[in-house]
Amino acid sequence: MKKKKGQVSTLRSVDRAIAILKAFSEEEPELGVTELSQRLELPKSTVYRLLASLQRGGLVDQDPETEKYRLGIELVRLAGLVLKQIDVRQIARPYLHSLAETSEETVNLTVLTGDGKVINIDGIPSPRMVRNVGWIGREMLPHCISSGKVLLAYLPQQQLERILAKGLPRFTDKTITDPVRLQEELNQVRQQGYAVAQEELEVGLSAVAAPIRNHEGTVIAVISVSGPSFRLSEKISELAQLTKRTADEISYQLGYTG
Amino acid sequence: MKKKKGQVSTLRSVDRAIAILKAFSEEEPELGVTELSQRLELPKSTVYRLLASLQRGGLVDQDPETEKYRLGIELVRLAGLVLKQIDVRQIARPYLHSLAETSEETVNLTVLTGDGKVINIDGIPSPRMVRNVGWIGREMLPHCISSGKVLLAYLPQQQLERILAKGLPRFTDKTITDPVRLQEELNQVRQQGYAVAQEELEVGLSAVAAPIRNHEGTVIAVISVSGPSFRLSEKISELAQLTKRTADEISYQLGYTG
């Protein structure tokens, strides 16, 4: 049984730095070294050095006139990342349902993890008995699935090359394992605005995927429809248009108007 | 000449913890221990303990299914404090201008500092030649100025008592130095919704102030009008109503509808 994080040892100086951040409130947005020292029962020199780190990191600022400290704007940027993740899931959820009903196939919402893999963060399974089971929370290699192809297509080139350098394992006869061939495939994804993967990960499994953009146009997630090839083969183009339209609607909700 | 914070020594472990926070991005909202270790060129055990502190503090969370880390919701709360401060100044600014034009006196925006003092964070000077000069950034004791009385009036009782326990220095014959008398004064402020200070800080100086509330009704700042007593004495009531109405308009802009 795993210990809760409350039980593992933490770093006292990091704990103290976080306590400083939490000392600020709406009623008391500005605090000085001495006040923080008294409030947190720490020596002033300790508080001073902690503030130096927080300030260098942008998590607090010092007002040059009053010498008081306040929370820094970098917190707004970091918090924006949190809110954006919450936003995507919540905003996308009804569209996933809608697309699953219309297509009668499994629909997933996918993002990149940090190490060049992709992961489903939400999904609606197909109502049919024959369907691919939910893969929420499980990481996958991106080169052989439609959502992965979309995410790779819109990565900065350097990051893409780093991922390709790790190799492209073969899963079926149809898996693309040649980096040059994959780059061509990604060019096509950019051109047509969606990706298709037919039996590249698993025999009998096909999917389409389209990019979801934020207000700046950055691709931050992907919506995909997947199912057995015997059902999807004949309606791939139709599903691609439907998925692309749904992705555009979600992007619009996120502030993308391009 | 003071050193910039970039030049003073900081705490390496706090710097590292902040580097972990900054490693997350919109494109890569989920990162694992090993990925962070590689990205930041730190041993996994070091990253693990840093994450333990950040997680206990709520600045990151671990997804139990994927074991990946993401930025935590506490960042949203802290960032909210930053935005609220920015909001108050920006939202209030045009109202300060308007009140300065209408009253033809100096108008200030005031908040509490952590140690029981108050400070002006914005202000519009009177257009007249005879006026009190700007006191932006300078701390004052609250008991003898109108904006201080408002802020004290809406403090939690414990916090108020802690401040009163520090003593009430006399500045003029009219300064209130008796805590019982001040409590009565603060009761009156709560009843009438504004405060008056006439020559309590300085002979010849008078002011009125009214509370600015956030969407929850919490008093977070104060707007005040001040000037020489020979001008203000006869129009104190009128200025009080004008100031109170301006404060209410700002409060409404901040979401207060009560």
Add this chain to the structure above:
DNA sequence: GCTCATATTTCACATTGTGGAACAACGTTC
């Protein structure tokens, strides 16, 4: 110029933070 309060720096000291290694857990393959 003196006093006071707060911010900032110094320095001797030791506690906490370090990081390599080991272990645990889990999924995949055979």
Add this chain to the structure above:
DNA sequence: GAACGTTGTTCCACAATGTGAAATATGAGC
């Protein structure tokens, strides 16, 4: 079911960084 690989988690010997009391710097008020 065993073996393997990968990642998360824990352990432990060690020392570097963090500590905090004291000193110094700074600026405002008188």
